[in-house]
Amino acid sequence: MTDTADFWQFRSNTVGTWHNDFHFQRWMAEHAEAADHRLHLEVTTQAFPCSTHTLDGELRYLFYLAHYCVFNASDVYRQDGSDRKGLYARTYAIQTHVVDDAGHPLPYERASMVSNSPENSQGVTTYTSSMSASLDGNVGMFGDQPTAGVSGGVSFGTSKSFAMADVTIVNDSNYENDVNASRWTFEFKRPDIDQGVFSSELSPPAALAHATFEPVLYEAWSLPEPYGERFTLRMTVDVGLEYSTLDRGLVLRHQWQGYGSQATHLLDVPYPPPPSRG
Numbered sequence: 001m002t003d004t005a006d007f008w009q010f011r012s013n014t015v016g017t018w019h020n021d022f023h024f025q026r027w028m029a030e031h032a033e034a035a036d037h038r039l040h041l042e043v044t045t046q047a048f049p050c051s052t053h054t055l056d057g058e059l060r061y062l063f064y065l066a067h068y069c070v071f072n073a074s075d076v077y078r079q080d081g082s083d084r085k086g087l088y089a090r091t092y093a094i095q096t097h098v099v100d101d102a103g104h105p106l107p108y109e110r111a112s113m114v115s116n117s118p119e120n121s122q123g124v125t126t127y128t129s130s131m132s133a134s135l136d137g138n139v140g141m142f143g144d145q146p147t148a149g150v151s152g153g154v155s156f157g158t159s160k161s162f163a164m165a166d167v168t169i170v171n172d173s174n175y176e177n178d179v180n181a182s183r184w185t186f187e188f189k190r191p192d193i194d195q196g197v198f199s200s201e202l203s204p205p206a207a208l209a210h211a212t213f214e215p216v217l218y219e220a221w222s223l224p225e226p227y228g229e230r231f232t233l234r235m236t237v238d239v240g241l242e243y244s245t246l247d248r249g250l251v252l253r254h255q256w257q258g259y260g261s262q263a264t265h266l267l268d269v270p271y272p273p274p275p276s277r278g
Contacts, residue, residue, distance in 0.1 A: 015269050017044045022239050022261040024076060024087060037087065039239055041263065042070040048156075049231065049272040052139045060222050062114070063231055063269060064133060066158065067217040069094070076241060077210030082201030085191045086243030088209040090258065093185045093238040098221055099266070101228045105179040110227055113173065113180040114220035121169040130159035131218035138275040160216040166206035167213075182219045191244045193254050202246045202254065230268040238262045 022039040048064040076087040098111035118129045134155040166189035173182045188209035191202040223231070240260050247253040 013047060015045050015047045016267050017042065018235075018265045018267075020237070020263045020265070022263065024241065024259055024261070037076045039076050039089070039241070039261075040070075040072040041237060041239075043235065043237075043265070044068045045267055047269045049269055050135070050139050051272050051274050052135045053275060058224065059274060060224060061226065061231070061271060062133075062135070063221045063223075063233075064131060065219050065221070065233065065269075066131070066160075067094075067219075067235070068160070069213075069215050069217065071213045071215075071239075073210050073241075074212070079204070082199075083246040083248070084244070085202050085205060086256075087241040087259065088190075088205040088244075089188050089213070089239070090190060090209070090242040091185055091187050091238070091240040092213070092215075093240070094183070094217065095236045095238075096182045096219065097179065097234050098223075099232050099234045101232070103234065103266075105181070105234075106227060108178050108180055110223065111180060112222050113182060114222050116171070116173055116182045116217070116219040118169050118171065118184065118215070118217070120171050121164070125163065125165040126161050127164050127169065128159055128161040129216045129218055130157065131220065132157035133220065158218070162214050162216055163208065164213075164215070165208065167208055180221075182217075184215075184217060186213070186215060190242060190256065191254070193246065193252060195252075200246070200252055202244055205242075205244070226271045230270055233267045233269070234264060235267060236262065236264045 020041045022041065024037045046066045049062070051059065051061050053059055071089065071092055073089045078087070079085055097105040099105055115131070117131055118127055121127050132155070168187040170185040170187065171183070172185070189206040191205050194201055194203045238260065240258060242256045242258050244254065244256045247255055
């Protein structure tokens with residue numbers, strides 16, 4: 001078996017980089033802001049598609065994917081004294097499905113999710129997302145020749161750490177109507193009331209809620225046969241922002257208002273060649 005920590009590095013390929021700007025004109029209008037309040041998203045995806053035969057001889061097409069995300073919310077944040085904070089990120093929710101040529105999610109028997117990362121996490125300042133695989137037998141993959149492959153199996157691993165102080169990860173990947181989906185929600189700590197002896201004010205939100213947040217997502221999918229011309233993954237990103245105010249009426253109250261936006265991207269990955277039976 002070929003066993004090297006560098007196998008992912010040498011065999012994976014960048015299959016696309018996706019850019020999107022979320023604009024919040026409604027917030028600008030309500031608060032008479034002239035600046036262009038936008039949140040920038042960038043996702044670079046690396047893929048290692050391969051094929052192998054299971055122990056019972058069944059052919060499987062496997063797609064190992066790494067999504068390197070960059071959310072930059074610095075342009076939307078304003079800290080207006082001690083009583084107003086916003087806009088800041090409250091949640092980033094990311095979901096992926098394998099879809100057909102018409103954009104419909106494939107059922108479980110046609111595309112099954114093998115694993116994904118990160119898992120649920122709370123109360124840590126750094127998280128290490130990881131993915132590994134060990135495949136026996138002959139493995140088909142892209143290489144210098146169209147039918148390049150490895151005989152005797154292969155194993156690999158890859159990991160990446162990212163900062164997540166005051167961020168909670170919720171991984172609720174599951175089945176929806178017999179369809180697999182990877183789903184992650186990153187929840188940021190919102191401002192709270194700091195009550196002092198002589199005065200009170202709003203605490204700031206999580207630093208990553210109005211700065212650059214760079215989570216790394218891994219997922220692995222298994223297909224019994226090619227479906228369509230290419231393996232197509234649909235990624236949907238929901239951005240939830242908030243604006244907090246401190247109401248100094250008869251009762252001191254923390255109020256917040258939410259704003260949301262969504263973007264979708266289709267990622268195509270060629271099917272790898274089948275493994276040899278030699």
